[in-house]
Amino acid sequence: MKNRFYCCVSALVIGSALLFSSCSSQNKEIYRARAEIRGAEGSGVSGYADFVQSSKGVVPTVLVTLEVTGLEPGSVHGCHIHENGTCEPTFGAAGGHLDPGPYGMSNPDANHPFHMGDLPNLVADNNGVARFEHRTSRVTLSDGPLTLFDENGSAVIVHVDPDLGTTGQKGGAGGGRLACGTIQKR
Secondary structure, three states, X not given: OHHHHHHHHHHHHHHHHHHHHHHHHHHOOOEEEEEEEEEOOOOOOEEEEEXXXXXXXXXXXXXXXXXXXXXXXXXXXXXXXXXXXXOOOOOHHHOOEXXXXXXXXXXXXXXXXXXXXXXXXXXXXXXXXXXXXXXXXXXXXXXXXXXXXXXXXXXXXXXXXXXXXXXXXXXXXXXXXXXXXXXXXX
């Protein structure tokens, strides 16, 4: 009876250790993506956005590192993830702000600042360079309802004006589109 008890306890300990080690190894998977950002031809605006997700846990987070050059010194620009992974000369094909789900709304003026694709404003320094690092749990690079890699992909848009973070104010979400980059898995 004593041996049977020790065998059961040993089996439970080994089984638990295997379960926890497999869970922990799943959470160490790293996902990466990049968008090469380009302004309209002749604008001189360019840059990149790197995305890194280092876990698939209950609430995975993505680190977004973004740099854009060729901006007007001291200017402020709204920056968002948009719902289509398509950039063309006027960048309209990128669609509205990313906001997946049954209650999503890609019209930012009607659902601001609550959409999933919201990122901080870019603020250009005296050399026309803007950078930020931002951690978000609003999107994922792994599969799931908040993934940037659904059937039509996603893009990063740099807007002409600042994102005012307001609901119902026309143009409060950054106005026109200055630059675009399609987000690609790495």
